[in-house]
Amino acid sequence: MTPEASGGLAVDAEVTRGSFTLAVTLAAPPGQVVGVLGPNGAGKSTLLSAIAGLTPLSAGRITLAGQILDDAATGTFVEVSRRPVGFVFQNYRLFPHLTVAENVAFSPRARGLGRRAAKSAADHWIDRLGLASLADRKPDQLSGGQAQRVALARALAGQPALLLLDEPLSALDAGTRLDVQAELKRHLADFTGPCLLVTHDPLEALVLADQLIVLEAGHIVQHGTPAQIARQPATDYVAKLVGLNLYTGHADGPQVKLTAGGTFIIADHGLHGDVLVAIRPSAMVVSTQHPQPSSARNTWPAKVTGLTLLADRVRLDLQGQPPALVDVTPAAVAELSLSPGSQVWLTVKATDLEVYTRTSSQP
Amino acid sequence: MVTRTAPSHLTAPERARRAARGGASRSVPAPLLVPALIAVAFLVLPLAGLLIRAPWGRLGVALTGADATQALVLSLWTATVTTGVSLVIGVPLAWVLARTTFPGQRLLRALVTLPLVLPPVVGGVALLLAFSRVGLVGRYLDYWFGLTIPFTPLAVIMAETFVAMPFLIITVEGALRSADQGFEEAAATLGATRMTVFRRVTLPLIAPSVGAGAVLCWARALGEFGATITFAGSFPGQTETMPIAVYYALETDPDAAIALSLVLLLVSVVVLVSLRDRWLRGGSVQ
Numbered sequence: 001m002t003p004e005a006s007g008g009l010a011v012d013a014e015v016t017r018g019s020f021t022l023a024v025t026l027a028a029p030p031g032q033v034v035g036v037l038g039p040n041g042a043g044k045s046t047l048l049s050a051i052a053g054l055t056p057l058s059a060g061r062i063t064l065a066g067q068i069l070d071d072a073a074t075g076t077f078v079e080v081s082r083r084p085v086g087f088v089f090q091n092y093r094l095f096p097h098l099t100v101a102e103n104v105a106f107s108p109r110a111r112g113l114g115r116r117a118a119k120s121a122a123d124h125w126i127d128r129l130g131l132a133s134l135a136d137r138k139p140d141q142l143s144g145g146q147a148q149r150v151a152l153a154r155a156l157a158g159q160p161a162l163l164l165l166d167e168p169l170s171a172l173d174a175g176t177r178l179d180v181q182a183e184l185k186r187h188l189a190d191f192t193g194p195c196l197l198v199t200h201d202p203l204e205a206l207v208l209a210d211q212l213i214v215l216e217a218g219h220i221v222q223h224g225t226p227a228q229i230a231r232q233p234a235t236d237y238v239a240k241l242v243g244l245n246l247y248t249g250h251a252d253g254p255q256v257k258l259t260a261g262g263t264f265i266i267a268d269h270g271l272h273g274d275v276l277v278a279i280r281p282s283a284m285v286v287s288t289q290h291p292q293p294s295s296a297r298n299t300w301p302a303k304v305t306g307l308t309l310l311a312d313r314v315r316l317d318l319q320g321q322p323p324a325l326v327d328v329t330p331a332a333v334a335e336l337s338l339s340p341g342s343q344v345w346l347t348v349k350a351t352d353l354e355v356y357t358r359t360s361s362q363p
Numbered sequence: 364m365v366t367r368t369a370p371s372h373l374t375a376p377e378r379a380r381r382a383a384r385g386g387a388s389r390s391v392p393a394p395l396l397v398p399a400l401i402a403v404a405f406l407v408l409p410l411a412g413l414l415i416r417a418p419w420g421r422l423g424v425a426l427t428g429a430d431a432t433q434a435l436v437l438s439l440w441t442a443t444v445t446t447g448v449s450l451v452i453g454v455p456l457a458w459v460l461a462r463t464t465f466p467g468q469r470l471l472r473a474l475v476t477l478p479l480v481l482p483p484v485v486g487g488v489a490l491l492l493a494f495s496r497v498g499l500v501g502r503y504l505d506y507w508f509g510l511t512i513p514f515t516p517l518a519v520i521m522a523e524t525f526v527a528m529p530f531l532i533i534t535v536e537g538a539l540r541s542a543d544q545g546f547e548e549a550a551a552t553l554g555a556t557r558m559t560v561f562r563r564v565t566l567p568l569i570a571p572s573v574g575a576g577a578v579l580c581w582a583r584a585l586g587e588f589g590a591t592i593t594f595a596g597s598f599p600g601q602t603e604t605m606p607i608a609v610y611y612a613l614e615t616d617p618d619a620a621i622a623l624s625l626v627l628l629l630v631s632v633v634v635l636v637s638l639r640d641r642w643l644r645g646g647s648v649q
Contacts, residue, residue, distance in 0.1 A: 052552050080548075080551040087553075089549055093546055093548070110554040110559050155552075158553055158554055
């Protein structure tokens with residue numbers, strides 16, 4: 001069964017805005033959360049607004065459950081208000097003059113229910129999202145996490161066949177984000193239609209999405225499960241997001257000659273040709289002297305150019321052949337008295353290198 | 364040249380002020396202070412004169428004189444009807460100007476705002492040419508319906524609307540332009556048609572501006588003189604509004620003129636106070 005016929009979303013579309021072009025092909029089966037990950041200006045929000053009908057396509061088509069929403073070739077276009085779409089906006093856009101209950105009842109009412117029927121439809125979602133005690137509040141009396149729940153309830157109350165979430169957690173402070181994220185995951189699991197979730201936070205994408213699409217400069221650069229993408233990033237951007245060192249190179253049996261200079265000894269996969277090598281920053285060992293011979297096969301000199309304190313560790317920016325990002329403990333930084341300019345040796349085991357073929361579609 | 368430190372005295376409150384707000388001396392140089400004081404005197408003295416010369420003892424008598432009461436009542440109800448009419452037709456026009464695009468829109472906006480700068484008497488002449496019994500439209504109104512507009516209370520309302528409605532329109536249009544259209548987009552994704560969006564989201568969000576525009580429109584209508592006297596004349600009880608009554612009473616019954624002027628002054632002060640948040644908050648208009 002094709003996803004379109006079973007209630008899925010199919011997008012094969014182009015949106016041109018001035019000199020920017022978004023060209024995307026994707027399919028979201030019902031019940032699945034498709035994460036759209038990408039840097040600012042990649043076209044993530046444009047994609048959502050095209051699907052919602054706020055931006056018409058310049059080429060291609062969008063279908064939902066086999067029904068055309070927008071088709072540039074034939075001119076078919078379903079107006080925003082007629083699309084069975086629930087949209088959770090980045091800053092929620094809750095109507096400030098309406099109470100929580102009225103916000104949630106807005107869609108049922110706008111879609112033609114009477115006052116009383118709309119209220120009972122809203123009550124269902126208010127209960128379901130645990131908002132009963134907040135029903136009479138105005139949006140400016142809500143915390144970030146509560147507003148997020150109201151926004152979700154408001155979108156779901158219209159009984160959409162498709163859910164669009166634009167950076168649903170970015171307006172929250174770090175403290176509440178994890179709780180709200182866990183809660184959002186539960187509610188998304190209950191939603192039976194396809195769901196598109198735009199984010200620039202890789203962790204959010206990894207936790208919430210069933211499959212991931214990475215968008216850069218209007219194009220999809222990688223598509224796969226979160227695990228695949230986290231382990232084998234296809235571009236520098238993705239590698240940075242998931243916190244991996246990524247190198248391009250040329251494999252020849254047990255050796256990879258890197259484009260940026262240097263050579264890695266790898267566990268032989270019998271690979272030949274263009275490959276990507278990913279290394280976790282915590283997999284590398286930093287020493288201040290040339291290490292003793294050991295089972296680790298790769299050792300090279302490097303210079304510390306920067307130190308960044310992360311939550312529980314320090315990320316070292318190292319210049320060498322190749323350059324690298326390495327995570328060490330604050331205690332290690334103190335003990336080795338590392339500072340910008342320090343000369344060090346880097347060591348990494350061949351088995352800690354993730355080596356995979358570079359496909360042609362990947363830049 | 365060497366800058367010499369020349370100590371001066373800083374009072375404790377001034378110290379506190381500078382510490383709180385920052386900034387250097389706030390003293391006013393004489394070449395600015397003197398003209399500023401002249402301007403203040405020029406604006407305030409006439410109003411003071413009005414208050415000083417007011418027949419406070421017999422204010423009640425002056426205001427309850429038949430002509431004065433008639434003018435007061437006529438002015439109040441025509442200004443109110445004018446505001447109502449302006450809301451009904453002006454707010455939709457403001458929406459059209461702010462939320463749609465069509466050829467000639469800039470020209471239309473210019474035409475709509477023209478009455479703001481047009482001498483009201485010219486507006487009166489124009490209304491007369493359009494709606495008098497021999498006017499462009501008036502002749503058909505007369506011919507088909509036997510309707511004669513000039514020199515009736517209806518003419519007063521039309522003259523006031525012509526002059527005052529643009530105040531409402533530009534206020535509301537400005538509010539619509541600066542309003543966050545994200546809410547309207549959100550409403551559309553929730554299934555609301557454009558009309559529902561307007562009724563349930565746009566209008567409630569700009570309600571404070573609509574209110575301010577209505578107050579402004581009402582105040583302008585209440586003070587309307589030139590267009591009204593040209594198009595509607597000055598028949599006591601029929602078309603003689605307060606400003607017109609003041610003008611004529613000045614010759615026959617100065618006390619009544621001053622009393623009516625005080626009423627208009629009071630109304631203006633009330634309007635100003637009601638709009639203070641928008642206008643009197645130095646600099647930043649919301």
